Each structure stands twice: as structure tokens, then as C-alpha cells.
Amino acid sequence: MAQTPAHIRPHRLDKNEIDKNFSELHPPLSRSEALIEADRCYFCYDAPCTTACPTGIDIPGFIQKIRSDNVRGSAQTIFRENIMGGMCARVCPTEVLCEQACVRNDHEEKPVEIGLLQRYATDPIIDDDTQLFERAKPSGKKIAVVGGGPAGLSCAHRLATLGHDVVVFDKDEKLGGLNEYGIAAYKTTNNFAQREVEWILSIGGIDVKNGVTLGADFTLAQLRKQFDAVFLGIGLGSANELGDDLDSVPGIENAIEYIAELRQADDKSELPVARSVVVIGGGMTAIDIAVQSKRLGAERVDIVYRRGPEQMGASPFEQNLAKTNGVAIHNWLQPVGLKRHDAVIEIELMGTELDKEGTLKASGESSVLEADVVFKAIGQRLADEKLGNELKGFELQYGRIVVDETQATSIEGVWAGGDCVSGDDDLTVSAVQHGKLAALSIDRHLRS
Amino acid sequence: MANLTSEFLGIRSPNPFWLASAPPTDKAYNVNRAFEAGWGGVVWKTLGEDPHIVNVSGPRYSTIHSNDRRVIGLNNIELITDRPLQTNLDEIRQVKRDWPDRALVVSVMLPMNEASWAKYIPMIEDTGADALELNFGCPHGMSERGMGAAVGQVPEYIQMTTEWCKKAASIPVIVKLTPNVASILPPAKAAKEGGADAVSLINTINSIMRVNYDTLTMYPTTDGMGTHGGYCGEAVKPIALNMVAEIARNADTADLPVSGIGGISDWRDAVDFLALGASNVQICTAAMVYGFKIIDDLTDGLSTFLDDKGMSSVAELVGKAVPSVTDWQYLNLNYVEKAVIDQELCIKCGRCHVVCEDTSHQAITHTVDGERHFEVIDEECVGCNLCVSICPVDGCISMRHLSDGEDPRTGQAISKEKANWTTHPNNPMRKQD
Ligand SMILES: Cc1cc2nc3c(=O)[nH]c(=O)nc-3n(C[C@H](O)[C@H](O)[C@H](O)COP(=O)(O)OP(=O)(O)OC[C@H]3O[C@@H](n4cnc5c(N)ncnc54)[C@H](O)[C@@H]3O)c2cc1C
Ligand SMILES: Cc1cc2nc3c(=O)[nH]c(=O)nc-3n(C[C@H](O)[C@H](O)[C@H](O)COP(=O)(O)O)c2cc1C
């Protein structure tokens, strides 16, 4: 943070309390809980939950194996489709994915707890570092994967199992992407993201180059020359701006930067925390920065979002999580001005509404909120200064890379997936699916 | 409120629920607790000769569970009473004195010689017990010594032993039958021939529960070795019901009073036994799983049920369903049913489709007009009831009787005439005029 006035300070709560606040959001199931929950699954035919899972996990299949105490077989069923089944079990918004489709909703309005069961099956494998996969015989092909987030690692792992050699390039010191630097801390405790990365890499055949940035340290053109194929899983590099010169007011921060700092902190009680926080945005990032600020000891946290609850990127569960953590969500409000008076930021807000055509317009009602810190959480975009000219030559849509159904880009020999491509929902599980599809496509391509 | 008072062989008890001869009736302490809880009667844990037998000091029980550890079946290798005869006799005498309105029957198992029966039966009668029950059913341990199921599996032995007992006894004699036989009728007839006043059934079923997946030995073991034991609890009820019904509908045995046992855990199970011909019921496993308090649901549920049916006593229910039991060959082959799925209730799990598709008659759709939709194809449905049986939603799939028109499957007109296998043209042994 740029400067730290008196009411932005560490130790708002003592360390024990903070540790408690950042313990598991959804504690894992015990064996007996898992067996009882597994019994609730009807073992549906052509299961709707499987169709709803972006990675297409055979959900009744893995649950049946939990039921028969075949936990390793269950994990194998999951990892076969989704190598980050462990992380997804923690972070998937299941209420809008697999669990939303569960037929139990029609029966008793309570789906099978698929996410928790998935975690029950996968945790022991990562905890014990059990290898479940074998590499096919060497293909002699070499593939470059840029970005070691969910998309890149999923692609790298599948390529490695198919017998190819892979080099993963990542600009950060640790792999994992937003699993390591973005996801809310209480969703992935105990250094899970790194343990998962290590487990994924343990398949072998994946060489990792950290601290190297595409655009700054190497170019796509070089990769295309040196490798048989290239996969880009570079996420979204830079935060969107509010515009109108609002971004330069001191005390206006990027939510994802603060979250990254929080995720990397050894002792969260040392983090500077404001007394009052305003968050601008309506997605997962907005909820996460708001809830985590509150759990770090902020006294007042408000989220301001310019549309209604249904349009928020954050699921109803996430919105509710914010509310039960004491965060106030203000819908249909848009910041139009930010002023700093001494240590306090004044946020001028304008009410919003939809006109007959459905376009957002000012309602004419204005109001003011005060805060010590304002977090921007209005989305990220692909292009940043480091990426420079690297995006040239790609077909782009809304600033993201266009791919076909096999994740191939408009440039021959280059595939892409995850948040950096257009048209999907910016979830961990979708990034994993993209990486998997790309690997399968690359494999077919290289063998044909 | 219907009157639950029950009379079995002239023995009155406030309700038809007796505790079967087993650990719950092993001694005065347990029996007193049972009577305090409201049980109608007990059959005392089987007495034997002195010196008394001994039990193992390792596991006697093991169970089959559902995943939430509801007990579905129980296996045991317990023998008969392991306390001195006199201790039991003294306690029986005292309990009968303290609870004159409850039924107190004493179970007994003695060697295959008349002298033993002549010696011990009068001693037992002297306690004031209401009746005797002969344990010809224990399938483990005692059967190795020529008693229990070793007697119950040989009709001649049943008859002979029953005769010895009847000669020595003045109180009623109930013969408890083992289900470990090919047909229950010869043992039941033998008991009757031997003079038994009634039969009770079933005792436990010979069984091994499973193996231990770590040691690959059978489970459970005593010091590494195990033995087959007797199986009981919920899982055995259908086996017991069939045997009770067989006795009730067979002309040779129909007049033999039956005390129904095997897997009764709630009042509905009791209704099953009573309607299929038992005059009262005995319970062991359910009490061993939940304790004596289950008697509240048993009595309350049965009494409410009788009220709803407009019946004023248990006796009115006894045997009600027996006339509906027959041999397969007499079933009406002209009667046609089709499954129907209630689309309002259907949750679209697809199980009916896949089981019919994989294992039966391909008679349920999966997709209709591109939508996930489950519907019975009358042209294929044989009316087997599989989908009804496996649908997770109660009442969602039911069977519909086709009373006229034609069966879309066979293309044949529905006949209102009854016709069964005995006259069917495909039956080489059919009756011909
Ligand atoms: C705060 C926050 C919370 C979220 N919470 C959830 C959640 O609860 N559940 C959920 O499903 N999803 C959540 N998401 C979304 C999810 O994290 C992303 O959809 C997912 O991480 C996308 O994976 P990815 O591999 O495409 O990108 P990333 O995870 O962003 O990984 C990209 C990787 O590429 C590297 N990289 C980037 N540029 C370069 C370059 N030029 N050269 C070399 N390497 C580069 C980065 O260092 C990074 O390692 C959240 C996102 C945020 C921001
Ligand atoms: C632990 C145990 C011990 C038993 N001991 C006897 C016994 O001594 N004499 C007897 O006639 N039946 C004995 N039985 C059989 C029961 O009386 C009863 O017939 C059988 O368990 C079926 O009834 P249930 O399903 O209600 O348990 C025993 C059963 C169990 C479980």
C-alpha cells in the first residue's frame, strides 16, 4: 500500500482470531459423514450433475466408489477428468454447477454435497503424494506451456501423461496462478495450492521455468520455433480501471494486488487493514476482498455494484457469504467521483437503473460513502504492458484470445485456455477443462 | 382404541409382543426392565442341562450395516444360557410371581434321550412358567453336540423329542423351528405329530458375514479363527414370512398356532406376520439394536392400525392375508399391468430407464423430442414392477391394470377370463379335458 494513515494498520485482531477467521470455509467430511452423504446419491443414469460439471467428471461413478470405501478409485475417476479435482472441490461454485443440476434438488431441495465428497476422495491422494498416473511412452515431442495456473498445469499434466515433454514458463515465483495468489484464503488452507502443484508435477516430464515473462524475457515467435506446439494459459494480467481519473486518487487500490499480498503473508495479522472499506465491483473478487477485509478486522465494509444481485458475477452463495460476514452490498449504485479529504476518501455515488431498452442509466439519485480504502474489483483484462506485441496476430474478442472448440487459436500451432480466452466463465474448473481439451487436441495434431 | 390383549395357547398377555429367547431374556434383570417398558411377554433364554455351557470371550456378534450404520442383519455365535440351571429357575419363579399378567415362556434344549426330558421338564414347570418352547433351531455350537438345529433338521427327531417333552409336561409346548431346511412343512408336521401345541419360527439362519479385508480371514474371529453363526434381524423377515405363510396355508398344518419371529423391528413387520397367519410375534434383534423402548412404537402403531382398519382386536387381523397366498401355477396369466410414471413427481434420475434398458425389457424412454424424459413404452412393458421397486421417489411409478382393449405388447385382446399355467397351451403337463 502506498501510504498508511493511522486508521490503516495491522493487528486489528490478534493472530489467533485471524487464524480462526481464515480456517476452512467448508471443513472436510469425516469418513462417516462421507458415507452417509454418498448414500444420498441416486447413481443417476446419464447424470445431470456430470453434464453440469465443466470437466465432465463421472460424479455418480466417483460417489459410488466412496460408498464402497474404494477412495483411491474414486480419486482416480475424478482426476482422470480434472487434475485439479482437489482445488475444484474447494473453490467451485457448486451451487451453480454440478450441485445445481442434482436431481435431489427436485426431490428435497438439498443436492448431494458433490464438492465435499470430491474433496473427501481427493485429499488423501495429495496428502500422501500418491501417484495415480503413468506416462505413455515418449513421443519425442516438446510443448511449451506459458502460464502455470489451472489452465497451464492441466494442459501440461495431460501432455506429460500422453508421453510428451513439457516446459512450463511462468512470470511468478510460484506456480498455481490464482490458486496461489487469488483464491480466498479460507477456501484453500494449509498451503494446498503448492502441495497440489507439486503433486501434479510429480508425474514427470514437466520442466518448470519460473520468473520469466512472455513479452519481456522471451517471445511467442521463439517458442514456436523451439517447440512442436505452444499453449497459452496466461490468465488476465492487469486490473481494469475506473477511468475518469478516479484511479489516481491515493487510497484507491487494486483488490487482486491486496489479495495476492494476503495470500502470501506468513502472518496475516501483520497486514495493514483499514477501518472502513468500500469495494467497487460485483464478482468473486469483490466478495473475496470484502469478506477477507472483514475477517482481518475492518469495521465497516461496503460493496457497491452498479447492477442488481442477479447480474453479479458472484453466485448467490457468495453474496450470502458476504452478508453473513457483515458486509453491506449496495446494488444499483455507481461511483461517479472520488475525493480525498485528509485521511478519508469520499465516494460520490449515483443511483442506476435500466431504461426500456435495458441499458444502464443514471437514476438521478446521488449519495456519498466514506472510506479509508477503496478497492477496485471490476475485472481484469489480458493486455498489459509486458505482454507488449505478443497478442498481435491473434484474433481477439473483448480483448481476449479467440479459440475454437479444441482450444486452438487463430495462429497455427498455438493453443490457449483459461481466463485469457474469450467466451467462458472465468472459473478454475473451466480453465482446467480448457487445458485438458487443448492437450488432447495438441496430441492429436502432433500424431497425425 | 383397539384391544391389544393377546391370547396364545390360553396364555394371556397385554399385547402380542414377546421378547424371543435370546440375550434380552437371559436373566431377571433384563426381563424386569422389559416388563417395565411394557413388553407383553418373554421367552426366557434357552435353558440346558447342568453343568451349563460356556460362551467364547471374544466377539459373539457382527452386523451388516447401511452406510449410516443402520443394522440390517445381525449374526451371532452365542450358545444357550451360560448360567447355572438353578439360578435361572429361581429367577423365573420370582419374575412370574412379580409379573402375573405377562406371558413367561421358558425355552429349553436337552440331549436326545427321554430321561433328560423326564428329569428337567418338571423342574421347569415347577417355576410357574406359562409354557415351554423347545429350541430345535440354534444352528451353531449346540448343533455340533446333536441338539438345536441338529434336531430341527430331522423331522423324526422333532417328533420323538416333542413326544418326550409332552409326556413330561402339563403346560403347553411350543416347538421353535429352524429355517435351515429345504421346506418348513415336514418339520412343522412332525412337531404337530409329536403333540406340539404350537410352533414358533424362525430361529436364526446359518451364515458367515464377510471376510476381514486386512487379514483375509473370515470376520469376526476369536483368536484368528471363526465359525458360522445365526443370522437374524430385518434382512431375514421375508424368509420368515414365507415359512409362516406356508404353514398357515397348508391343510396339514393350518390349525397349528404360530408365534412369528424373524426381523420384526416395527409394527408394520408385526402386521405382516399376523396377517400371514401368526397369532403373536417375538422379537430379538430390534431390541438388541435399540433397547426395550421400541415397544412403544410396536404397541401404539399396531393399535392405531387396527383402529384404522376398524378391527377391535389382534385376533381379527390374524391370517387375513393367507387366502391371497397361492402357488405360482395358479396366478392369472390373463391379467395385464403396465408401469406409469407420474411426470409431476419424476425427478429425472433415469434409474428406471437404465435398469429396464440394461437388465429388463427396454421399455422406458430416455429422450423424447430431444428432452430428457422418462416414459413407459407400453409396447415393451411386461409389467414386471422393477422400475416401481427401484425408483427413489415414493409413489412416482405405479402399476396400472389394463382391464380391456388389447395389450400393446402382445397385440392380444385383454381377456376377463382367468387362465393359469395349469391349463396353458405351453405347459406340457397341462390339464386337458
Ligand atoms: C480474487 C479471485 C477469486 C476467485 N475465486 C474463484 C473461486 O472461488 N472459484 C473459481 O472457480 N474461480 C475463482 N476465480 C477465478 C479463477 O481463479 C480463474 O478463473 C482461474 O485461476 C483461471 O486460470 P488460468 O490458468 O486461466 O489463469 P491464472 O490462474 O491467472 O494463471 C495464469 C498464470 O499465467 C502466468 N502468466 C501471466 N502472464 C504471463 C506472462 N506474460 N508470462 C509468463 N507467465 C504469465 C501467471 O503468473 C499465472 O501463473 C477467482 C479469481 C479471482 C481473481
Ligand atoms: C445373540 C442371540 C442369541 C440367541 N439365542 C437364542 C437362544 O438361546 N434360544 C433360541 O431359541 N433362540 C435364540 N436366538 C434366536 C432368536 O430368539 C430369534 O429366533 C432370532 O434372532 C430371529 O428373530 P429376530 O430377527 O427378531 O432377532 C438368539 C438370537 C440371537 C441374536
Ligand code: SF4
Ligand atoms: S469439478 Fe467442480 S463442478 Fe465439477 S464436480 Fe467437482 S465440484 Fe462439481
Ligand code: SF4
Ligand atoms: S444428480 Fe445428484 S443424485 Fe444424481 S448422480 Fe448426480 S449427485 Fe447423484
